[in-house]
Amino acid sequence: MNLNSRKALDRSLTGVGALAIGLMSLSLVILLGPFFIRGSQAFVFRATVEHRRLMFTEFARGGQDSLNKELAAVKQARAPVFAAMTRFEEELPSLPLERRGALRKEYREVQRLVRSLFGPLPGDDPPVLLREVYGQTRWDRALVKLDELLHVQRWDYSRIGQMGRQVRDRRQNTFAGTALEPLFPVLEGHLGEMLRPRLTFYWQFLIDESRDAHFFGGIGPEILGTFYLAFGAMLLAIPFGVIAAVYLSEFAGSGRLVSLLRVFVSTLAGVPSIVFGLFGLAFFINTLHLSRSKSVLAGAATLALLILPTIIRAAEEAIKAVPQTYREAALSLGASPLRMVLTVLLPAALPGILTGIIISIGRAAGETAPIIFTAAVSVGQPLKLIETLSQPTPALSWNIYNLATEHEAVGEIRHVQFGMVLTLVLLVLALNLAAILLRARLARRNRG
Amino acid sequence: MNKTGDSLILSQAASRFRRLAAALMRGFLLLVTALSMAAVLLIILYIARDALPFFRLAGLKEFFASTAWYPSGRPASFGALSIFFGSAIVTLGAMAVAIPLGLAAALCLSDILPFAVRQAVKPVIEALAAIPSVAFGFFALVVFAPLLQNNGGNVLTVMVWLILLPPGLLLTYLTAEASSRGIREEVAPAVKWVMAGVLGWLLIRGLLALADRLGGVTIDSGANALNVSLILGIMALPTIVSVSEDALQAAGRDLREGSYALGATRAETLLKVVIPAASSGIVAAVILGVMRAIGETMVVWMASGNAAQIPKPWFNVLSPVRTLTATIAGDMGEADQVLGSLRYHVLFALALILLLLSFFANLVSEWVLRRHRRRMSGGQK
Numbered sequence: 001m002n003l004n005s006r007k008a009l010d011r012s013l014t015g016v017g018a019l020a021i022g023l024m025s026l027s028l029v030i031l032l033g034p035f036f037i038r039g040s041q042a043f044v045f046r047a048t049v050e051h052r053r054l055m056f057t058e059f060a061r062g063g064q065d066s067l068n069k070e071l072a073a074v075k076q077a078r079a080p081v082f083a084a085m086t087r088f089e090e091e092l093p094s095l096p097l098e099r100r101g102a103l104r105k106e107y108r109e110v111q112r113l114v115r116s117l118f119g120p121l122p123g124d125d126p127p128v129l130l131r132e133v134y135g136q137t138r139w140d141r142a143l144v145k146l147d148e149l150l151h152v153q154r155w156d157y158s159r160i161g162q163m164g165r166q167v168r169d170r171r172q173n174t175f176a177g178t179a180l181e182p183l184f185p186v187l188e189g190h191l192g193e194m195l196r197p198r199l200t201f202y203w204q205f206l207i208d209e210s211r212d213a214h215f216f217g218g219i220g221p222e223i224l225g226t227f228y229l230a231f232g233a234m235l236l237a238i239p240f241g242v243i244a245a246v247y248l249s250e251f252a253g254s255g256r257l258v259s260l261l262r263v264f265v266s267t268l269a270g271v272p273s274i275v276f277g278l279f280g281l282a283f284f285i286n287t288l289h290l291s292r293s294k295s296v297l298a299g300a301a302t303l304a305l306l307i308l309p310t311i312i313r314a315a316e317e318a319i320k321a322v323p324q325t326y327r328e329a330a331l332s333l334g335a336s337p338l339r340m341v342l343t344v345l346l347p348a349a350l351p352g353i354l355t356g357i358i359i360s361i362g363r364a365a366g367e368t369a370p371i372i373f374t375a376a377v378s379v380g381q382p383l384k385l386i387e388t389l390s391q392p393t394p395a396l397s398w399n400i401y402n403l404a405t406e407h408e409a410v411g412e413i414r415h416v417q418f419g420m421v422l423t424l425v426l427l428v429l430a431l432n433l434a435a436i437l438l439r440a441r442l443a444r445r446n447r448g
Numbered sequence: 449m450n451k452t453g454d455s456l457i458l459s460q461a462a463s464r465f466r467r468l469a470a471a472l473m474r475g476f477l478l479l480v481t482a483l484s485m486a487a488v489l490l491i492i493l494y495i496a497r498d499a500l501p502f503f504r505l506a507g508l509k510e511f512f513a514s515t516a517w518y519p520s521g522r523p524a525s526f527g528a529l530s531i532f533f534g535s536a537i538v539t540l541g542a543m544a545v546a547i548p549l550g551l552a553a554a555l556c557l558s559d560i561l562p563f564a565v566r567q568a569v570k571p572v573i574e575a576l577a578a579i580p581s582v583a584f585g586f587f588a589l590v591v592f593a594p595l596l597q598n599n600g601g602n603v604l605t606v607m608v609w610l611i612l613l614p615p616g617l618l619l620t621y622l623t624a625e626a627s628s629r630g631i632r633e634e635v636a637p638a639v640k641w642v643m644a645g646v647l648g649w650l651l652i653r654g655l656l657a658l659a660d661r662l663g664g665v666t667i668d669s670g671a672n673a674l675n676v677s678l679i680l681g682i683m684a685l686p687t688i689v690s691v692s693e694d695a696l697q698a699a700g701r702d703l704r705e706g707s708y709a710l711g712a713t714r715a716e717t718l719l720k721v722v723i724p725a726a727s728s729g730i731v732a733a734v735i736l737g738v739m740r741a742i743g744e745t746m747v748v749w750m751a752s753g754n755a756a757q758i759p760k761p762w763f764n765v766l767s768p769v770r771t772l773t774a775t776i777a778g779d780m781g782e783a784d785q786v787l788g789s790l791r792y793h794v795l796f797a798l799a800l801i802l803l804l805l806s807f808f809a810n811l812v813s814e815w816v817l818r819r820h821r822r823r824m825s826g827g828q829k
Contacts, residue, residue, distance in 0.1 A: 005625040006713050012618050013715035017556025019614060020549045024689075025572050027682050032575075034591050035583065240484040247477035263814065264485040270736075270810040271491060271803065272743025273581075274773045278780070278799045282494045305487050312484075336466060338473050359578075366580025369745040369773070373780055397582045404586055405750060414590070421586050425579060432578045436571065 035422050042419025046139035047200035049074050050119065054134050054216055059208060070196060077193040080186050081114065082122055087179035095178065106174050110183075113149040117142060118194065130212035137216065138415065139197035146191055150184060205419060213379055214403060214416050219423065221382040225296070225393030226424070228383065229375060230365040232300025233307060238357060240304075241311030245353075246341055248312070249319045269309035273369040276306050280374040296388035299375020306370055307360040314356020318349040351442045355435045362431040366424060368397040378402040396424045492803065499800040502526075502793035511797065517756040517770075519779060519791045526794050530758045532801075534673075534769035535742055538752065541677025541765055542684055542741040547734060549681070550688030554733075555718055557689065558696040559704075577686035581746040588679045588751035593670030600667030600766075605659040612655060620647040667766050671753040674765040679747050684737040691736055695729020695820070696722060728820035732813040739809045742772070743802065749774040772798050 049070050055061040088107065095103065111121065118135040120127055127133050136142035151168045159165070172184040187194075208218030244265075252258040280302030284290045290298045322345055330340040346353075368376075376398035383393050403417045404410065503511070506526055514527025557566055596603055624647060628640035699722045707717040723730070753768020756775075776795050 002625070002629065005622060006716065008621055008625065010713040010715040012614075012621075013555070013718065014560055016614060017552050017560050020552035021556050021561070021569055023549060023610075024553055024576070024682075024685060025569070027685075028572050028576055031579070031584070031587055031682075034587065240480060243477055244481040244484050247474075247481040251474050251477055252481075261481060261485050263811075264488045266814060267807060267810050268485075268488050268491075270739055270743075270806045271488075272739075272745070272773060272806055274743070274745040274776050275491065275495065275799045275803050275806075278776065278796060279491045279494055281780075282498055282796070283490060287494070305491075308484055308487070337470055362578055366578075366582065368580070368582045369777060372777055397580055400582050400586055401746060401750065404589055417586065417590070421583050425583050428578050428580055429575060432574055436574065 032425070035418065035425055038414070038418040039422025039425075041140070042205055042415045042422070043203060044199070044201050045415070046197040047202065048135070048137055048139055048142060048195035048197050050135040050195065051137035051200065051202075054137055054211075058211055058216065059204070061204075074194055074196060077190060078118060080190075081118075081183055081194070084180055084183040084186070085111070085114070085121070088175075088183075091179045103175070103178070106171070107180070110149065110171070110180070113145055117145050117149070117191075131215040134216070136195065139195065141412070142191065142195055142197075146187065150188060206423065209382065210379070210416075214399075214407065214413050215409075219396070219399070219416070219420055221380055222394045222396045222399050222420065223423065224382045225376075225380075225395040226365050226397070226427075228296050228388050228393060229299050229303060229371060229395055230361050232296060232388065233303035233364040234357065234361055236301055236304035237308050237311055237360070241308050242315050242346075242353065244308075245312050245315030245319055246345070249316045250337075250341065250345070265309050265312055268305070269313075273306060273367055274372075276302050276370040277373045279305075280370060285374065291390045294373070294375050294377065294392035295390050296375055296383065296393050297390070299371040299392075300388075302370045302374045303364045303367060306367060307364050310360045310363065311353075311356055314359070315349070315353045318352025318356070319345060321352060322348045351438055351445075355438050355442070358431050358435040358438070362428040365431075366397055366428050368401060371395060371398060378406070396420055396427075400424065495796055495799050495803055498793055498796035502790060502797040506790060506794070511794075515756075515758055517775075519794060524790060526790065528775075528794075528798065530756045531770055531772055531775050531798070533758050533762070534752070534756070535771040535773075537673055537762075537765070537769060538676050538680060538748060538771055539738055539741045541673060542680035543734070543738060545678055545681025546684040546688050546737055546741075550685050550733070550737070551692060551730065553685070554689045554693040554696055555723075558693045559714065559718055559722070573686045573689055576682065577690075581683065581744055582750075584679050584683055585746040585750035588675055588747055589671065592675055592679070593751055595670065596667050596672070596675055597670035600670075601663040601665045604662040604665055608658055608662060609655060612658075616651045616655070617648075620644060620651055623647055665766075669753055669768055671751045671768055672766050673752065673759070673769045676748050676752045676769075677765065679751065680741045680744055683744060683747065684740045687740050688733045688737040691733035692726070692730045695726040695733065698729065699725040726820075728816045728823075732817045732820075735809050735813040735816075739806055742805060745773040745777050749777050754778060772802050776802075 052062055052067055052070065056064070056067050092100065092104065092107070115121060115124075115132065116136065119133060136145055150171055152171050152174070153166060153168055156165045156167045170184075172181060175181050175184075202218075205218035206223060207220040209220050210217040248258065248261065248265075252261070280298055284298040284301050285293065285295075290301065326344050326348055327340060330344040331337070335343070375392055376395050377392040378394060378399060380392065380394045383391050400417060400420050403413060403420070407413065511526055511528050512532075513529060514525065515530040515533075516525040516527040517530060518525050557569060561569065621644065624640050624644035627643045628636045631639055703721055703725055704717055707721040708714075712720070748771045752771060752774060754770045754774055755768040756770040757767075759765075759767035759769065776798055779791070780795055
């Protein structure tokens with residue numbers, strides 16, 4: 001090969017490397033982008049009057065007077081809609097028979113959508129489900145509902161040999177000439193006055209309990225459950241992990257037993273997380289009977305096993321990094337090995353150990369598979385501390401899965417799902433950032 | 449510890465007490481350490497204990513050889529072959545993404561990028577490693593799957609361009625370079641450029657034609673093997689990058705400098721000297737990456753489609769599959785109520801397979817790494 005080709009190859013390798021780094025960074029951006037953009041909409045959004053009504057009755061927030069004033073204004077704005085509906089209902093029996101059936105069917109759809117916008121119609125029985133008591137609390141969802149109300153969607157299969165096309169017709173056309181016809185332009189033009197959207201910062205999303213299976217409210221119990229699980233796991237794993245690390249790095253030497261122990265550590269680190277879950281079910285619940293069925297305790301114990309290798313490795317690294325002179329100085333002053341470990345070694349290694357612990361908290365908070373069978377339920381109350389010994393809990397990671405796949409109205413509560421993902425991701429990233437900063441400080445101290 | 453006065457020399461009794469205390473403490477530390485390690489044995493024991501009844505009652509043949517997975521059917525059948533296949537193809541796909549990308553990134557990080565840039569890239573890797581798997585799964589299900597379903601053709605086109613364009617350009621350049629060799633010096637550059645132009649034109653035309661084909665492809669379901677493979681590949685990236693970067697770093701400066709001194713370029717040094725020297729570390733990195741992909745639950749459970757089938761043809765990554773981990777996670781909910789039934793035990797049998805796989809992979813990677821370390825330290829002496 002001549003020199004030019006060799007140079008070109010060299011440059012192209014640089015290019016390929018840069019491309020790989022670029023793709024990796026790009027994938028992180030593409031991944032986090034939707035979480036941040038759509039997740040923030042769970043916190044900051046245009047809230048309608050229905051949201052304020054909900055906040056007042058369910059969570060006792062906001063002033064009664066201002067709410068009543070607003071409700072009165074809204075009632076007035078909505079009156080033409082309800083009036084048109086009443087007139088149409090009176091008119092319906094007198095309409096020509098051949099149109100009546102189709103109209104009645106269509107009208108039921110209109111009623112459903114108006115209810116979903118504004119809550120129960122005047123004269124309705126009080127609804128059973130909470131989600132039917134309130135209309136749309138979010139302006140973005142209200143606009144989606146309005147669009148559904150204004151347009152009929154159907155599939156056009158008339159072109160032979162081609163895929164069906166979606167066609168949108170204006171629903172108004174169906175009701176042409178009836179008393180309901182004016183309802184559509186009124187809704188389209190004055191929905192803002194009927195719902196009064198206002199930009200709201202709903203930070204209580206982080207502490208509120210959910211109402212009616214996450215249709216309303218926040219993710220407080222999930223966050224609390226995640227904290228319980230992560231800190232319970234730490235509580236169980238830290239003593240074992242640090243002691244094992246002290247033993248492995250200071251006292252074990254390099255015998256056969258020790259190399260076996262080390263193989264065990266790396267084996268434990270390699271066990272798939274779902275296997276931990278099964279083990280937790282078979283051992284902690286079905287054999288030890290830590291609790292009658294799923295509980296925070298069983299889940300935390302399972303998670304503790306999962307993060308044990310991480311803690312052992314981090315603590316071992318940190319202890320090994322303590323200069324040999326520290327140990328020798330302590331021992332030469334007459335300290336026993338135990339005292340040397342407790343008063344010299346561990347304090348010197350503490351920042352390093354803390355780094356490992358912080359990263360493990362993030363890991364424990366984010367894991368889902370181990371808690372499926374041991375600790376997680378989809379809907380639950382926030383637990384008191386004592387109840388964690390016997391009760392299962394909702395948790396962020398599990399509920400992200402649950403709301404995104406098994407919820408009855410997956411598409412209606414996207415903002416809650418994204419808000420949960422954002423919360424979890426931010427929590428984990430913040431913990432990692434703290435670990436990075438701690439490590440940087442540690443490096444500076446060791447250098448200086 | 450105890451009062452021994454000002455004398456530096458301990459009394460006999462005190463020194464014996466001290467020795468005893470030290471021995472006791474060592475014993476206690478060993479006990480705690482061994483206890484936490486006993487977890488591994490307990491895990492094997494309990495998974496195997498609940499898995500064995502399945503093999504005893506249902507035998508091995510159906511489990512490993514049949515693709516009929518109807519655990520709730522009457523009679524139930526537990527052919528897990530298609531589930532093994534699902535795990536395999538998803539892992540294979542993930543590695544097809546992660547190995548080239550991860551290796552290139554590791555090379556770039558260890559030898560090419562300046563220090564400041566490297567410091568900026570490190571947090572990207574750490575963030576990718578830290579993001580919980582359920583968040584990846586959520587992305588795969590809620591963002592990526594609809595994208596594939598609605599704009600499948602375009603997504604595939606972009607991917608093909610990304611994969612084929614860089615090596616295509618490289619090949620074009622090298623062929624042009626080679627074809628101009630041995631020609632008189634005055635015309636050589638002209639020949640080279642003409643060659644490059646013709647080949648480049650052919651390349652672009654070929655890619656456009658391929659893109660045209662792919663642009664028409666519609667994907668029935670966004671929850672498929674391709675989706676999961678891509679996401680798993682990105683999840684395995686941090687492992688592969690950091691472990692193989694360590695291996696590349698460990699290959700040492702002298703090796704590189706020796707190669708440079710012989711007149712090699714950086715690319716030649718990396719490809720012919722550093723990578724062979726670090727090969728066992730890279731193998732270990734790949735093994736760890738594979739285990740990350742096989743053991744991952746949430747992403748495959750949420751976005752693989754969960755259809756226990758072997759696609760036709762088998763390499764059709766656009767069809768849904770089902771994996772070991774997703775089967776355990778998904779079926780346990782129903783099997784939990786029928787504790788002690790075959791449906792319950794078969795999930796433990798799947799877990800046992802997973803567990804054995806991870807042990808095996810772990811042992812191999814440990815062995816490879818240890819051999820590597822020994823060789824590297826031997827080389828320095």
